[in-house]
Amino acid sequence: MARIYIPKERITPEEIALKPREIRYLIKVLRLGEGDEVTVFDGEGREYRARLLEEGGFYLQVEEEMEPQRESPLSITLAQGVLKGEKMKWVIQKATELGVRRIVPLFLARSVPVWEEERGKEKISKWQLIAQEAAKQSNRTVVPEVTGAMSLEKFLTEAQGLKILLWEEERRGLRELLKDISPSPEVTLVIGPEGGFTEEEVILFQQEGFLVAGLGKRILRAETAALAALAILQHLYGDLG
Structure with a gap:
């Protein structure tokens, strides 16, 4: 149908x-x-x-x-450091398929794209349409919100639930981290841009209660890291697999 x-x-x-x-x-x-x-x-x-x-x-x-029950019991906010070109669209599409509830484009020190206010509004509208189409294709009943782009300072005042930062310098893996903490129905996951995080940014996140984890010995591209982490979270706490 x-x-x-x-x-x-x-x-x-x-x-x-x-x-x-x-x-x-x-x-x-x-x-x-x-x-x-x-x-x-x-x-x-x-x-x-x-x-x-x-x-x-x-x-x-x-x-x-x-009112079908096809949404994950885990509410995930994905804060993604803004990526170049088609990569951001791809992350939004696949993150929607993996069940995220909210996507926050995040501007960090090493973000490459220059954000212009008027063109930025057009991008957000296009990204929201991508989320809408991905929700339709994946048989979801909820379309995740794609928020306006945020600075680190603004985002830190809004982050809620279990707060996780993925950083390639961290040796403790995400699965190991999650073994030591109680399950949470709400998770905020932060992924950096192509150039990663500065050490100063990591310290700021930690000061605001973010737990830092890695994804193993291999260095993943930003867009790959986002989907790998979402799959792990949905498998352990949500409805994947």
Whole structure:
């Protein structure tokens, strides 16, 4: 069955309003016609079984509202040092598939891209769309929020739950670290940019209660490290595997 994302504000108990681009997608791309069924998810945990109708314009008639339990019990915020080019898009897509709830683009001392306010807003919008599409593809019911880019100082005031920093200089591995602490339903995971963290940044994180861990003897690229750590966390505390 076709599956699309529609924000909650356009959904009523009886019907779902469609925008022109969504109508084109359903009719031209998916080749649906009047009377065909569609699954809609609102990005906040609910799904709707609906039927495509045309009465003065196409819309979806709600036939059943559902609240499937497909989200991980582990709520992860991924704070990713901003990466160059397509790498950031790739991390957002794959992190969404791995069940993160929130993604924070983080600007650090060794971040390479220059952040311009206007272009930055466009990037955030595009990254949010990537998360939305990845949630649809992976059958999630929640679309993770991609926040505005944050400085280290601002981020440190907001980090919550079990706070973990991955650093290539740390010998203690992530699995070893997690053995010694109680499971937490909420985790904030920080991954550096291509150039990694400065020692001063690591000290700042530690002063704010972050635990530092590594991922073994090999040096992983930033985008690889993010996904490896997310997989470990979801396997141990969440719903992966």
